[in-house]
Amino acid sequence: MGKLGFIKILVIAGEAGRVTRRYPFKPETLVSEDFRGRIEFDETKCIGCGACVNACPPNALELVDKGDGTLLLKYFIGRCIFCWRCIDVCPTGAITGTRDFELATNDVSDLYEVVVHERAECSECGGKYSTIRQKEYVVEAVPITESYIDKCPDCRKNKLLRALERRRGGVYE
Amino acid sequence: MSKFLKKSIWVFHLNTGSCNACDIEILDVLTPYFDAERFGVKLVASPRHADALLMTGPVTLEALPKVINAIEATPRPRILIAMGSCSVGGGIWHDTYSTIGGVRELLKILKEREIEVDHVYYIPGCPIRPEAIIYAIGLIKGLVEKKISSKVKKAVRRTSG
Structure with missing residues (x-):
């Protein structure tokens, strides 16, 4: 590369344009339609059968019997691998998938979601x-x-x- | 967020037995497409130069003493950033014999040995998306709001009695 070698680089850079994403300063659609993110529970549809608990590979979903007549369906996002197998097995369609990936937090208790059932x-x-x-x-x-x-x-x-x-x-x- | 986090965060990449998917995503964040260096984030070669430790993997028993050494070597105030499902909650390895199961167990061990960690951040994802890492950097530097919160929902019964 000679003295004017940088001109070549300028030409290449001009052709490519700006590729860097402006996220998070500008809202952009970063994820595709197929992206699997956090799951959400519809508490009006959930029956607490535990089919999703059986299907969950990393036990991110757990059924906890509190002993006072309530049954808790606990979802820990920190352990979830976003495979969406729970959505496939849910008999009532109570679980829906979202495209949500903005899950970073400084408090681990933010990552819990609980559905309370009466026994x-x-x-x-x-x-x-x-x-x-x-x-x-x-x-x-x-x-x-x-x-x-x-x-x-x-x-x-x-x-x-x-x-x-x-x-x-x-x-x- | 404290005052010192506003400066450029130099990070040390600490693999504690992960499958390398999260590690590839960390390298992806440093490419021109996502460009984490516009926030001042830079990978350094030694924990002694670092402000934050990017921890990936579920902390295997073999890696545990080395992880503790690396955390001890990081100058105060130190941030620990747990990246990926394995690191945050143990992931698919949460109850195996050869891992301690994520950052929460590690923090208990650190507390026993009186090693203090000033800030802990959690980034779930399997593997973490590069955008999620950018979002976490924004959260640490105070550029974006925290969006997730714990939810307790009560199942609705249709019949009464």
Whole structure:
């Protein structure tokens, strides 16, 4: 490169123009349509079935039983790998994906999202099982379940066993 | 945000056992397309010259003593920037035998050994987008507002009783 070599570079730079993004000073659409970002819960649709918890590879979604009649669906964005498998498996379509990538924070508690569910109470033993929203969902889909849905799975099992015992002439308590 | 963060942030890239995806994104931020150097961000070769440590990876047990040495070598006031899902919450490795599971466990260990970290920033993403890193730089320097906050939603029941 001689004395006037920089002119060549000026020509190349002129052809290329300005490539640097002006973000964050100017709002720009930086991400494509296919970009997967943070997920969002619709609390009116979520039934607390735990299908997303089963599907989540890094356990970013967790179901926590608080023991006081509430069931928490916890979403920790800091562990999420944005695979969107939870969206695929959700039976009610309560989870929607966003294109949101601006998630940086200086407080780790900002990265939690919680959906609070009420647990259903068994009419026979008073134990807690499932959630009220899941009960409603099942009755809506299959109305015949209404006769036994207010009992917990254990009580339902015992009822069947007792019925079988009666049929076979066994001892009925 | 404190006063010292307004100057140019020199960063040391600290890989603690990541898969190199986040590391490639950090290099991508330094290219002319995103150009982090317009904010004064510069990669330096030693933690002794750095203001901030860019931590990627879930901190493997093998890397832990070296990570602690690097943090100790950084002059006060020091910033720790946890980048990527592995670093923030342990990611897919949060409960494996060979990692401690992210920056939160690391901070507990640092507290035990009485090594202070002045500021900690968290950037989730797998891998982190270059734009997310630019946004985090803006957040550290006070150019943009924090957009995320914790949410507690209550599920709505349709029937009563």
